[in-house]
Amino acid sequence: MSTVQQETLAGSKSAGNIWVKRAWPWLACLVIALLAPTVLSSGHDIHMLSSMAIMMVFALAYNMLLGNTGLLSFGHAVYFGFGAYIAMHALRWSNNAVLDGTGYGVPIELIPLVGGLAGLFFGIIFGSFSTKKAGVVFAMISLGVVGLVEASSLAFTGFFGGEAGLFGDREDVNSLLGIEYGRSLTVYYLMVFWLFVCALLMFLLRKTPLGWMANAVRDNPERAQFVGYNTTTVRFMQFSLSAFFAGVAGGMFVLVEEIVTDEAIGFLLSGEVLLAAYIGGIGFFFGPIVGAALVVYLESNLSSISDAWLLYFGILFITVVMFAPMGIVGIIYQQWFNFRSGGWKGTIPARLYCTVTALIGLLGFICIVEMAYHYLRSWNPSAPMTLFVTTVDTTTALPWLVSVAILLVGLGLMLFHARPMLRRAVEAAGGNK
Amino acid sequence: MLETITYSLLNGLLYGMLLFMLSSGLTLIFGMMGVLNFAHASFYMLGAYFAYTLGMYTGFWVALFLAPILVGALGAMTERWGLRHVHQHGHVPELLFTFGLAYVIEELVRLFYGTLPMNYRMPEGLDFTLFTVFGTSYPAFRAFILVVAVVMFVGLYLLLKKTRAGLIIQGSLSRPDIVAALGHNVPQVFMWVFAFGTALAALGGVVGGIHFVTEPGMAFMMGPIVFVVVVLGGLGSIPGALIASMIIGILQTFTLSVDFSIAHVGAWFGYAVPPDHLFATLWYLDSTRIAPVLPFLILVLTLIFRPRGIMGKREA
Numbered sequence: 001m002s003t004v005q006q007e008t009l010a011g012s013k014s015a016g017n018i019w020v021k022r023a024w025p026w027l028a029c030l031v032i033a034l035l036a037p038t039v040l041s042s043g044h045d046i047h048m049l050s051s052m053a054i055m056m057v058f059a060l061a062y063n064m065l066l067g068n069t070g071l072l073s074f075g076h077a078v079y080f081g082f083g084a085y086i087a088m089h090a091l092r093w094s095n096n097a098v099l100d101g102t103g104y105g106v107p108i109e110l111i112p113l114v115g116g117l118a119g120l121f122f123g124i125i126f127g128s129f130s131t132k133k134a135g136v137v138f139a140m141i142s143l144g145v146v147g148l149v150e151a152s153s154l155a156f157t158g159f160f161g162g163e164a165g166l167f168g169d170r171e172d173v174n175s176l177l178g179i180e181y182g183r184s185l186t187v188y189y190l191m192v193f194w195l196f197v198c199a200l201l202m203f204l205l206r207k208t209p210l211g212w213m214a215n216a217v218r219d220n221p222e223r224a225q226f227v228g229y230n231t232t233t234v235r236f237m238q239f240s241l242s243a244f245f246a247g248v249a250g251g252m253f254v255l256v257e258e259i260v261t262d263e264a265i266g267f268l269l270s271g272e273v274l275l276a277a278y279i280g281g282i283g284f285f286f287g288p289i290v291g292a293a294l295v296v297y298l299e300s301n302l303s304s305i306s307d308a309w310l311l312y313f314g315i316l317f318i319t320v321v322m323f324a325p326m327g328i329v330g331i332i333y334q335q336w337f338n339f340r341s342g343g344w345k346g347t348i349p350a351r352l353y354c355t356v357t358a359l360i361g362l363l364g365f366i367c368i369v370e371m372a373y374h375y376l377r378s379w380n381p382s383a384p385m386t387l388f389v390t391t392v393d394t395t396t397a398l399p400w401l402v403s404v405a406i407l408l409v410g411l412g413l414m415l416f417h418a419r420p421m422l423r424r425a426v427e428a429a430g431g432n433k
Numbered sequence: 434m435l436e437t438i439t440y441s442l443l444n445g446l447l448y449g450m451l452l453f454m455l456s457s458g459l460t461l462i463f464g465m466m467g468v469l470n471f472a473h474a475s476f477y478m479l480g481a482y483f484a485y486t487l488g489m490y491t492g493f494w495v496a497l498f499l500a501p502i503l504v505g506a507l508g509a510m511t512e513r514w515g516l517r518h519v520h521q522h523g524h525v526p527e528l529l530f531t532f533g534l535a536y537v538i539e540e541l542v543r544l545f546y547g548t549l550p551m552n553y554r555m556p557e558g559l560d561f562t563l564f565t566v567f568g569t570s571y572p573a574f575r576a577f578i579l580v581v582a583v584v585m586f587v588g589l590y591l592l593l594k595k596t597r598a599g600l601i602i603q604g605s606l607s608r609p610d611i612v613a614a615l616g617h618n619v620p621q622v623f624m625w626v627f628a629f630g631t632a633l634a635a636l637g638g639v640v641g642g643i644h645f646v647t648e649p650g651m652a653f654m655m656g657p658i659v660f661v662v663v664v665l666g667g668l669g670s671i672p673g674a675l676i677a678s679m680i681i682g683i684l685q686t687f688t689l690s691v692d693f694s695i696a697h698v699g700a701w702f703g704y705a706v707p708p709d710h711l712f713a714t715l716w717y718l719d720s721t722r723i724a725p726v727l728p729f730l731i732l733v734l735t736l737i738f739r740p741r742g743i744m745g746k747r748e749a
Contacts, residue, residue, distance in 0.1 A: 072525050129737050136469060136524070140664060141736050147657050147729030155722040156715075267657075271532070278529060311544065314536035321529045322515070325522050376544055 025286070026200075033192045037185055046184045048300045050256045053191040054249050055296050057198045059276045059288035061245035064202060066274070067282035068211065069238045070218030071131070072139045074270055075146025076246055081153075081265025082122045083115030083247025085160060087254040090114040091168035098172050108173040108181055112194050112251030119247015120240055127239040132232055134221065150266040165261030168254065187255055194252055198245055203285055205241065214238045275313070279320050281327020290329050308369050343429075350418070350425040357414035364407025371399060436567040441690045442683065443566075447575050449682025450582035451644065454637030455655060456662040456674045457589060458630030464669020464745075465606045465626055467524060468516065471531040473634055474656035475538040479504050480635025481642025481651065482546060485553040493556035501635040508631030512624045535652065543649045551647040578640045585636065589671055602626060606669050607746070661728040665735050667745020676743055681728055688724040 036049055058080055065071040094105025106114060130141040153160040160166075171182045181187050205211050213234045216224040221231045254260060263269065272295065280291020295313075302309040324331055338344060344351065367387060374385045375394040382395045392399035459473045480500050487496035487503075511534065519530045555574045562570040593599035604612040605622050613619045645651060662681055666673030696717050699705055706716040735742060 072528065129733075132737075133740075136467070136528075137736055137740060139469065139528070140660065141733055143657065143660060144729045144732035144736065148726055148733060151725035151729060155718060155726065267653075271536075274529075274532075308540070308544070311537060311540040314533050314540060317533040318515075318530060318537065321526050321533060322519055325526055373544060377547065 026196075029289075030192075030196065033195070034189075037188060043184060044300070046188050047256070048296060050184065050188045050191045051300065052293050052296045053188070053195040054252045054256065055273070055276060055292035056289045057195055057252065058246055058249035058273050059280065059292040060199060060202050060285075061242045061249060062273045063277045063282055063285075063288040064205070064214075064238055064242040064245070066277060067284075067287070068206060068218065069214040069235055071134060071235060071239065072274075073142040074139055074267075074274070075142040075144075075149075076242075076273055077265055077267075077269035078126065078146050078149045079119040079123050079243035079246040080250040080253070080269065080273075081149070081260075081262075083119040083250025084253050084260045084264045085166070085250075086118035086247075087111050087115035087251035088166045088168050088260045089159075091170070091173065091254055092166070094173045095169050098174060104174055106173070107176040108170060108255065109176045109190065111173075111255055112248045115251020115254065116244045116248035119250060120244040123240040123243020123247075127236050127243065131235040131239050134217075134231075134235065146265075146267055146270055150262065153262040153265055160262060160265075161260070163262070165259050167259050170255050170258055181255070184256075191252055191256065194248065198248055199289070202245060206285065210234065210237060275317050279317060279327060281329035281331075281333075283326055284329045284333065287327050287329040291327065294328070308373050311369065312366075343426075346429040347422065347425040350422040354414060354418040354422050357410050357418045359410070361407055361410030361414055364403050364405070364410055367403035368400070368407060371403065437690055439566055440569065441686045443571065443575075444690075445683030445686035446679070447578060447644070447682070448686055449679040450579055451637055451641045452655075452658065452662050452682055453675050453678035454582055454585060454641070455634050455659045456666065456678055457585070457671055458633035459659055460663045460666060460669055460671065460674045461602070461606075461626055462630045463663055465602070465609075466516075466527075466623055468527050468531065469660070470630075471528065471656065472511070472534040472538060473531075473631070474652040474654075474659055475535045476504050476508060476631040477634040477638040477641065477655060478542060478647075478649070478652040479507065479538065480638025481553065481647045482542060482551070482638075483635070484639040484642065485551050485647055488553070497636075497639055500639050501632040504635035504638075505628040505632030509624050509628035511631075512627035516627070517620060517624075535656070539649055539652060546649070548649055551642075553642050553647040555643045574643065578644060581636070581640055585633065586671070586675060589633075593671065658728050661732040664732055665742055667742030669746070670742070670744040673742055673744030681731070684727060685724055688720045688727060691720055693720040694718050 033053075037046055040046065040049060058076075062073070062076050065073050065076070090106045091108075091111055094108075097103035097105035126145050130138060130145065154162070170187065171180065173181075175181065179186060181190065213224060213229050216227070216229070217231045217234045224231055224234070250264065253264065276291040276295040277288040278291070279294060280289065281287030298309060298313060302312070320327060326334070370387060371385070371392070371394045375381045378385075382393060384391045385394055387399070394400075455474065455477050459470060462468060462470050462473070483503055484493070484496040484500040487499050491499065515530060515534070516527060519526045559572075559574045559577050561573050563573040563576050564571050591599075593603060601612060601617055601622060605617075605619055605626075609619050612622070641655075642651070645654075658681065662674060662677045665680065666675070666677030694717055695715070696705065699716070
């Protein structure tokens with residue numbers, strides 16, 4: 001986490017073309033986001049891209065708590081969900097107003113803002129008592145709140161629409177710009193707009209005194225108090241603002257899906273956003289963005305290829321927690337830093353060797369898991385199964401033996417040959433890993 | 434009325450005892466290591482599935498002992514090669530590790546056993562009616578669950594209060610640094626407690642899997658409720674866990690079996706809210722619909738007003 005501060009400190013020293021330096025990742029992301037639908041142009045892909053934008057806003061909002069303030073929440077979907085439900089009520093109200101011709105309603109572009117205000121409202125209510133303490137108490141209260149809200153979503157059917165959920169129509173609404181939002185591509189560009197507005201706001205929020213104090217409260221609450229800040233107030237403000245952005249994500253969700261069910265408010269989504277932010281890397285601003293993109297991609301593509309996607313997902317998460325707590329962006333950043341400072345000199349072959357053996361081990365592991373699913377879960381285990389380039393019969397021993405051999409060879413080489421070799425090479429080059 | 438009360442009490446007692454079996458291990462782990470073990474209910478589920486599989490070969494009675502031992506061994510491995518490794522990064526990664534573990538265990542259970550409920554039945558020796566109240570029979574198996582839970586409570590209490598191992602565990606609960614300074618291997622104590630706690634949860638699963646349903650969703654059903662019990666009872670307190678389990682168990686069963694809403698209270702005073710009123714939903718809300726909300730309400734209120742729970746010595 002301190003690397004971020006070092007980065008900004010280093011950035012502020014080298015003046016000159018500082019704005020170009022700071023703005024290029026944003027511009028690159030904007031270009032990618034705008035051009036993405038030309039490559040991924042099918043309906044399924046555009047829906048996936050929109051979902052990514054929503055999840056990115058949500059994960060960034062979540063990271064305002066976990067990464068910046070050090071508050072671990074198990075129930076942030078509450079604010080996403082309330083944002084989504086109230087935005088949906090606003091959408092339905094606008095639908096009626098337009099269809100009856102009785103009024104103007106809420107313009108479609110501002111529906112996410114309605115969700116955000118709803119998130120802020122509930123964030124203030126729940127935050128007022130849950131941010132008194134940090135740590136495990138906060139985590140437990142967030143768990144209690146999400147349980148409370150999820151259980152009551154089935155009790156209060158008038159507001160939550162019961163098990164069927166609530167429907168709305170994004171076409172029968174007025175638009176500020178006079179645009180028809182029937183096509184999913186048009187909605188995608190609206191999502192990109194809100195994503196960039198929210199991401200920029202959240203990024204700038206980190207640079208305000210509140211953002212810096214949130215870091216201080218995370219790292220050393222006693223000292224923050226000693227400087228004269230009320231830690232509860234800092235936590236409460238971060239919490240409410242984070243709930244606001246989560247609510248915006250909920251409002252965006254309404255426009256893409258046009259339906260809200262209790263899935264939007266419960267334990268599962270809360271867990272998903274935690275996984276997304278953590279896998280991406282909570283110590284970096286871009287971490288949750290990468291994590292969200294990865295999670296949504298895996299969810300929408302891997303789930304159609306493999307039954308085992310949740311298993312892979314859980315194992316990926318555990319691996320990140322155990323071996324790379326700084327997340328994917330953290331690893332990339334560390335290696336990039338290392339590369340720039342010349343740490344890769346003379347060690348590139350060893351690094352490549354290490355990566356290749358790890359990938360071989362991973363291949364063996366995936367083969368075993370896929371065959372296990374086929375053998376144990378399909379109706380006819382002896383039916384031929386397509387595994388990468390070959391077709392295997394999982395009831396015979398041969399493919400199993402080959403897969404186990406690949407796994408053991410890959411893993412064994414990596415642990416007992418490649419890694420010591422890399423360590424020696426690094427020592428010989430006289431650098432750190 | 435008396436019939437409903439008696440029956441709800443009996444069922445609530447049973448549910449409470451099952452909750453106690455899960456929460457006693459968790460409260461020890463939580464109190465000692467400060468780890469909110471999200472995978473605890475997953476070990477409960479593993480207990481049920483292992484007992485089902487073992488029972489097909491060895492019969493129920495052997496499985497009753499073997500399944501918890503197996504799950505306890507798994508728990509020891511989890512602590513030794515997982516949690517201990519993550520421990521150096523701090524409390525949050527520990528928590529996240531168990532969170533991910535719960536995901537993986539559920540998926541593995543789905544992989545090996547499928548999503549449908551298992552045909553996990555009680556042994557024939559216990560399949561008879563113990564007694565009959567108000568024309569409804571009380572199965573002997575439910576009494577058996579109560580006996581198992583009581584034996585467990587007494588055994589646990591004696592172990593913690595009367596043996597040397599219990600003394601060390603109690604010491605490690607409050608001051609692990611001093612216990613280590615006295616020459617005890619505290620990480621190893623942690624491992625044993627984790628193994629023991631998961632074994633207790635598995636024992637709960639062996640009987641709970643028969644009483645409820647053995648299916649992949651059973652861990653998720655119990656998980657959050659067990660946290661409520663542990664927080665309400667107070668961290669690290671076995672008697673507290675027992676009292677809290679009873680409170681939650683009986684409260685849940687009562688609200689589910691009694692048809693009640695605020696409208697009933699209003700009716701006694703001859704007052705009713707019109708059906709189109711703003712608060713009509715709340716007014717006519719059935720207690721059966723409030724039942725799932727109650728444990729979480731209790732959790733939040735406990736953490737706000739009495740963070741150390743009923744019997745706990747320190748705050749969460």
